[in-house]
Amino acid sequence: MARVKFERFLDRNDFGMSTSATDISCSASKWTEIGSYQIPAQQEIAFGVGKVSENGVDSRRKATLVIDSVAGHLTDGKLRLAYSDANGITVSPVQEDLLANWDDGVELAEVTNLRVREDSYLKILINLTTASTVDMSDTDIKANIPVTVYML
Numbered sequence: 001m002a003r004v005k006f007e008r009f010l011d012r013n014d015f016g017m018s019t020s021a022t023d024i025s026c027s028a029s030k031w032t033e034i035g036s037y038q039i040p041a042q043q044e045i046a047f048g049v050g051k052v053s054e055n056g057v058d059s060r061r062k063a064t065l066v067i068d069s070v071a072g073h074l075t076d077g078k079l080r081l082a083y084s085d086a087n088g089i090t091v092s093p094v095q096e097d098l099l100a101n102w103d104d105g106v107e108l109a110e111v112t113n114l115r116v117r118e119d120s121y122l123k124i125l126i127n128l129t130t131a132s133t134v135d136m137s138d139t140d141i142k143a144n145i146p147v148t149v150y151m152l
Helices: none
Strands: 005-011 024-026 032-038 043-047 061-066 077-084 091-098 106-108 121-128 132-134 140-152
Touching: 024 091, 032 106, 091 106
Parallel strands: none
Antiparallel strands: 005 140, 024 132, 032 121, 043 140, 061 106, 061 140, 077 091, 077 121
């Protein structure tokens, strides 16, 4: 049972998308990991925050991701948030939407009872329509992902 539960936003640096990161080549129509965050000790983390209640109250928060290539802004493809075990063998998708929708934000509710524990990973993957190189060091890349943290 979690002792403390709180909301947090992870940014581009949390996912390894810093200005010193190496560019990533993406093939067309193939899922490519562009960022990951390792869960710290004695924590469980779930993508998303809140939910839409039966009486219509919406406590979800927006997740935004802006991805740039060396040729410009990338919007043609899909973006997926996923959980991975510590060894990267089991990868479970949690949310997927068109890449273009993530610029303005995608409402991201916590999927109840679906979270990962220490040493596992939160992953960001993209599947582009045409091959491209993600310019990871570009300052235009933005990531603001809401998560729910459970301290054990």
